[in-house]
Amino acid sequence: MTAPASPLTAGDVREALRDVIDPELGYNIVDLGLVYDIGIEDGLIDVRMTMTTPGCPAQDYIVTGVERRLADVAGVTGVFVTVVWSPAWSPRMMSPSAKAHFRIREDGE
Amino acid sequence: MNASSDRLSRWTPVMFACALINLCLGLLLAVSGLAWPAASAGAPATLAMVHLLAIGWLTLMMFGALFQFAPVITGRRLRSQALALVTLIGVQAGLALMVGGFGALGRAAWADRLLPAGGTVVTAALLVGSATLLVPLIARRPVPLSARFVMVGLGFLLLTVVLGVTLALALTIPATVPLLAPLLAGGLSSHMLAGLGGWFTLTAIGVSYELLPMFMLAPHERGVVGIAILWSGGAGFLAAYAAGLASAVAAAGWIAAVGQAGELAILFAVALYLGDVVRLYRGRRRRQIELHNRAAIGAFVALGLAVLLAAGAAAAGRLAELAPSLLVLLLLGWLSGLGLTQLYKIVAFLAWLSRYGGRLGRGPVPRVQDLVNERGAAVLFVLYFAAVALAAGAAAFGLADAVRAALALALVAVLLLAREYARAWRATYAQRAAAAGPRSLVPSPLVRQGDR
Incomplete structure (x- = not known):
């Protein structure tokens, strides 16, 4: 890890997490709306995220993928990922581009 | 075993492979003329065929799927992977005894023991499998539908x-x-x-x-x-x-x-x-x-046709006469059709988890969809359901040779689908795409495309 040129932002973290996909849907977890919250403090990153379905067989792989990807981001000293189920994920949480990809209406219905 | 691989049911792919072999053996008995439709419904070879399909194919496939998906349904992991192996070995060994027992019916006293002995081994194995599944299912509150x-x-x-x-x-x-x-x-x-x-x-x-x-x-x-x-x-x-x-x-x-x-x-x-x-x-x-959900419509149609046929035949007092046609629709159209279509997705998903799950976050990985070739497999599902429809129709009119010809077509479709499952498991299509150029692997423009 190298020292960052500027302070790490949630935008930087989200950008990095676009490299991690939900394998079943085949789309990145940020635009799927699986990443609920990102906290940053002194290089420590706290990610609150969910899965498309509870008990998802890919859950551990996705969590490990998030940890690995963020560990490579400049300025990151530690990563903590918490998987939450409330609020439950819904296609409404997808970004407009993800909705367009899956041909889901803008209101998510 | 690390935390990630705990989510995978280790013996499920082997169960699927054994189940597919049993399905092919069952169909082969029918096509060869040893079992129904060439032989009577009560003939030993027919009983062997029915049990190859019911226990060897459907039950084993169902348990393989449940060992993987009970944790998905309940959010709780299975207590033991080894018990899944015990279930697999017990069912396969017991079934072999049963098939041998049907073949030996009435030939020798010792041979007659094979059938109940095989049935007992299968029963014991399924009890072990059921108990393994019931523990997480019962523990979940509230119990999902x-x-x-x-x-x-x-x-x-x-x-x-x-x-x-x-x-x-x-x-x-x-x-x-x-x-x-x-x-x-x-x-x-x-x-x-x-x-x-x-x-x-x-x-x-x-x-x-x-x-x-x-x-x-x-x-x-x-x-x-x-x-x-x-x-x-x-x-x-x-x-x-x-x-x-x-x-x-x-x-x-x-x-x-x-x-x-x-x-x-x-x-x-x-x-x-x-x-x-x-x-x-x-x-x-x-x-x-995706294809597995489009193709599954064939299985739902078969179930609908079976219900209509059963109701109509019962009203007309022709249930016994049309029972073979009804069984073809239920066993091969509804249950096997649903199984074959869902396996198309489940095998690719398991293959992705075991091959690429550990690489997530380290670099480009394919999607589950990249492990299959839907266009090619779609033709095979059409062939399978058309063959089942022909077999059910021919059975309704008592045309034994036509039933056998239709089941031969179904067998060809199953064999070619099994090749597609094997290709998905070995990631053949994804590796071909990767060899063709780096653009075919994610993060691709498609996958990374987001709201910047």
Whole structure:
């Protein structure tokens, strides 16, 4: 890890997490709306995220993928990922581009 | 074993492979002329074929899927992977004894022991498998609808195998005949009803209520309709099962009435389920659905046709005559069709997890969809369901040679589909795409495309 040129932002973290996909849907977890919250403090990153379905067989792989990807981001000293189920994920949480990809209406219905 | 691989049911792919081999062997018995339609429904080779399909293919495939998806349904992991292996070995070994036992029926006293011995081994193995599944299913509170269907299905599996072993004893052990002989007349229909209906159909409904919404992004909640299907179907199959058994020892009017009420409840449940499936497909948020969900429509159509045929044949008093056609629609159209279509997705998903799951976050990985070639496989599903439709139609008119020809086509389709599953498991298509150029791996422009 190298020292960052500027302070790490949630935008930087989200950008990095676009490299991690939900394998079943085949789309990145940020635009799927699986990443609920990102906290940053002194290089420590706290990610609150969910899965498309509870008990998802890919859950551990996705969590490990998030940890690995963020560990490579400049300025990151530690990563903590918490998987939450409330609020439950819904296609409404997808970004407009993800909705367009899956041909889901803008209101998510 | 690390935390990630704990989520994978290690023996599920092996179960699927064994199940597919058993399906091919069963179809081969029919196509070869050794079993029905060339032989009678009660011929030993026909009984061997039916059990290869019911235990070797459908039950093994169902357990393989449940070992992987019970944790998905309940959010709890299985206690032991080793018990899944015990289930697999027990079912496969017991089935081999049973098939040998059917082949040896009436030839030698020692050979006659093979059938009940095999049935007992299968029963013990399925009890181990059921207990392994029931622990996480029961522990979850509240129990999800899918889990309730699976639990009721496992209950019917127990009723099926216990009655099956009893029938095997009646067939092969002379000392038991005075006591069990009446069962041979009335018990067979209960055995088939509990197996095809209570075990396979209710469990398949439960699994479909988990998989269809998950892969189509449709609402999971089935509301009062789901509960009505469970109660009506469960009570209906139980009533028909009990009436079938009771009619073997007594001929009372009320027993027949209970049986008819059970059959009506079953028809109501299946009709309600098919209506709910239509609602589920229409309510999906993912407009463009994948091949396994498109092809599964063939299985739902087969179930619908089977219900119409059963109701029509019963009303016309031709149920016995049309039973073979009905069985083709249920065994090969509905249950096998649903199984083959869902395997297409499940195998690719398991392959992705075992091959690429550990690489997530380290660099580009393919998607699950990149492990399959939907365009090629779509033709095979059309071929399979067309062959089943032809076989059911030919069976209705008693055209044995046409049934065999149609089942040969179905066998070809299954073999070619098995090749597609193997390609998905080995990631053949993804590796070909990767060899063609780095652009074919994610993060691709498609996958990384977002709202910047």
